[in-house]
Amino acid sequence: MNKYFKKLAIPYFVWLYVLAIIPFVIMAILSFVNNEGLNFSKAxxxxxxxxxxxxxxxxxxxxxxxxxxxxxxxxxxxxxxxVAYAIFRSHFKNKFLVMTILILPMWSNMLLRIEALKNIMEPHNIITDILSKLGIHVSLDIAGTPLAVIIGLISTYIPFMILSIYTALEKIDYSLEEAALDLGLTETKKFWKVIFPLSTKGIVSGSIMVFLPCMSGFAIPEILGQGNILLIGNVIDQHFRNMNYNLGSLLAVVILIIILGAIFLVSKFDKEGETLL
Amino acid sequence: MKTTKILIGICFALLLALSLVTLRQKEALLILNWGEYINDEVVERFEKEYNINVVISLADSNELFYSKIKSGTTAYDLVIPSEYMVQRMFESGMLQHIQKEKLSNYHEDMFLPGVNGFIESMSAVFPEYADYQIPYFWGTFGLMYNKRKTGLEEIIKEKGWEAFFNEAELPTGTEVGMYNVPRFAYAAAMFYNHLSPNAIPNEENIAIAQRTLSMRKFNEWGTDTLKKNIQKRDLDLAFVYIGDFLDMLYQEINDEVNPKDISDIAYDIYIPDETIAFMDSFVIPKNARHVDLAHAFINFFLDPQNAYENASVVGYCTPLVESYNMILAGKNSDDKYLQNWALAIEKYYPLPDETWEKPYKGTPLTNFDVNSLTKITNMVNNVKTR
Structure with a gap:
């Protein structure tokens, strides 16, 4: 790469060092000591x-x-x-607009969306109130259940998946499809032999973007699980709240190593480095 | 080389811009408080009178107060921790003593008998308590319940903790919530077993607590959500701060469209004899930059009129006798809200009489070390994942 362009990334790397690597080193040290907060004098x-x-x-x-x-x-x-395939195949003139509408919910604060979702999942809320005035007594009483947490995770992170799959689909050269049809493939076979393999890139990067926050998040299970469902993020959060930075850091570092290990494995099996990046 | 310099320059410019954002333009009194725990109008009056900005930061746990002061990134001038955290902060040498000669509104016997009794009990284990804090609000925990659930009120009043933990005692389908702070859940389990909430979490006590908390499934482990869910009938019974209950009650008696009478409220709270008592107080950290102003602020809130107005937006009771009497005087007022407020305070913060063993209800929590807290947290997690 041109030397000049390499330097353009310097500002970001400075941030990366300050905000990711240094804290990680501190957490790694905290895991092996017993001290109060961030004060190492009596460690x-x-x-x-x-x-x-x-x-x-x-x-x-x-x-x-x-x-x-x-x-x-x-x-x-x-x-x-x-969803991504439907948009990809659709005849909308302005697909950009459709994608924008899809990611529109992300413009509002995530916690607000989750709180609103929780409200709907409780037995008494504005919708059931209106319905009961009309004589309909139904409610979606699932707050505090695993289902509620899974719905929350999916609705929060699915835009990442749609976006990355759609981007991968868009990149497929149309002449490949024409060639496949010319060579006698049916529409279904064309999809499984040509389109799908070429879009796995998008699936993998989308999966990473969905899997990681689902794995480490704590706000969604806390709110939608009503404190009954414990993910590792909640345990880490609790220990930091108790000011046990040592145990909290240890758990965080262990999770980080597992996640990095998983990404390493993906990149190892994918020798051409096609799926990632 | 030139581009490198420019890029490094950009980095520094960004850092500088960020640090400028965090700098404050005017001198300010920095306060660390709980959310919705102060009347902003009273604060504005203070700002005008002393011509200074008051900046209030929020935290939602005593432990967070501690770590924020300990880290020292911001030199807070005033903090409002609970009693056990006052002790811990004092023991870590983080507090300076309150110079009462600077508080013109301060005088002996200005506090309610319950507050005096509380300070006395605390002083027995922590003699410096009285010199390092000035009471701000106080109260207990209780069992908030839904009156609309048939039979629930009677059984809670009759059996208290016994009913709270025994599903068989409660009317069928009673949905119960527990406060999602492991230390409070541990205390509740200890009360059920007639043990002290401050019993050291050794193996035996942890086992007792775990057994007790596992006796029933709690529909919700929450904090601020518990009171709201009881109000909207999604929960029937929960262990909460008395202020959680009063907060909901005040909202309903002060509702602009449809103000309710205290007798029409569909939920109530029962304060068992064995419960957690707490008192949040003003303390001044050692590294405070505006010590005199911090004292002036405390003094401002010791003024009965200001304390009265402050209490009108916070769900807890003022510690001051005069302000307490002003609230009770509302009974004779034409204003329905003041009448209801007076009735609520009289009912839920009664003055002690001869039948009381001590002038306040409940037991204050003492400070547990990190190891004990981790053990308790772990125990509660085992209960949740059983």
């Missing part, structure tokens, strides 16, 4: 925190995170692919 080296890694609630919370993230990602892939 003692200890491995006590590692004992908490295997307690049942931490392990269950971790498995919960994994489970919810996998379910949400798979559902996002299916729904997201269908």
């Amino acid at each position: 003692i080296f200890t491995l006590d925190n590692f004992g908490y890694l295997t307690t049942s609630s931490t392990v269950i919370a971790f498995m919960n995170s994994l489970f919810y993230a996998v379910i949400a990602t798979l559902t996002c892939i299916v729904i997201g692919y269908m």
Whole structure:
């Protein structure tokens, strides 16, 4: 690459070092000591925190995170692919506008959206009030259940999936499709042999964008799970609230290593580096 | 080389721009407070009188207050922690003592008997308590319940904690919520077993608490959401701050469209004999930059009229005798809201009589170290994931 263009990334790298790498190093150090807050003056080296890694609630919370993230990602892939493909194949003149409408909800604050969603999921809310005035007594009483959390995760992160799949579909050269049809493939076969393989890039990058926040987030399970559903993010949050920065950091570092490991595996199997980036 | 310099220049320019954003233009008194815990109009009056900006930052837990002061990134002039955190801050050498000679409104016997009793009890374990804080608001925890659930009120009043934890005692289908702070849940479990909420979380007590909290499934582990859900009938019973209950009550008796009478409110709170008592107070951190102004601010809120107005927007009770009497005087007023407010305070913050063992209800929490808190948190997580 041209030397000149390389330098353009310097401002971002400065930020990256200040806001990601330095904190990570501090967290890694915090995991191995016992101290108060960020004050290292009385820090003692200890491995006590590692004992908490295997307690049942931490392990269950971790498995919960994994489970919810996998379910949400798979559902996002299916729904997201269908939506992206429908837009890709549609004859709208202004597809950009359609995409904008799709990501419109993201312009409002995520917490507000989740609170609103929770409200609808409770037995008594504005919609049930109006309906009951009309004599209809129905309510969606699912707040506090796993289903509520999964719906929340999907509705929050699905725009990322749609966007990245759509971008991948858009990049497919139309002449490839023509060639496939010329060579005698049916529409269905063309989709599975040509379009789908060429769009896996979008699925993989979309999955990463959905999976990671689902895995590490804590606000959505806290609000929609009504405190009954514990993901690893909630456990980390609690320890930081108790000012146990050591245990909180240890858990955060472990999660980070697992996530980085997963990305490393993906890039290893994909030797051409096509799926990522 | 030139481009490198320009780019590094851009970095510094960005950093500079950011630091400028965080700088404040005018000298300001920095206060760290809980959300919805002060009357902004009274603060504005203070700003005018002393010609200074008051900047209020918010935090939602005592532990957060502690870490914010400890980190020292902002030199707060006043903080309003609860009693156990006052103790912890004092023990870490973070507080300076309150110079009462600077508080012209301060005098002996200005506080309610309950507040004096509370300070006395705290002083027994933490002798410097009285010198390092000035009471701001106080209260207890209680069991807020839905009156519309048939049979619930009777059983809660009769059996208290026994009913709270025993599904069989409650009317069928009673939805119960627990406060989502592990320390409070631990205290509740201890009360059920007639133990002190400050019992050290050793293996035995942790096992007791875990067994108790596992006796029933809680429909919700929440904080501010509990009171709202009881009001809109999505929950029937919950362990909450008395201020949570009063906050909802005030909203309904002060509703602009459809103000209600206190007797029409569809929920109530029962204060068991064994419950958590708390008092939030003004403290001045050691590294405060405006010590005199901080004292002036405290003094301002010790003025009975100001304290009265402040209490009118916060769901808790003023610690001042004079302000308390002003609220009760509202009973004779023509204003319906003042009448209802007076009735509420009289009912939920009664003055002690001879039958009381001590002048206030409940037990203040003492400070637990991080290790104990981690054990309790872990225990509550085990309950949730069982």
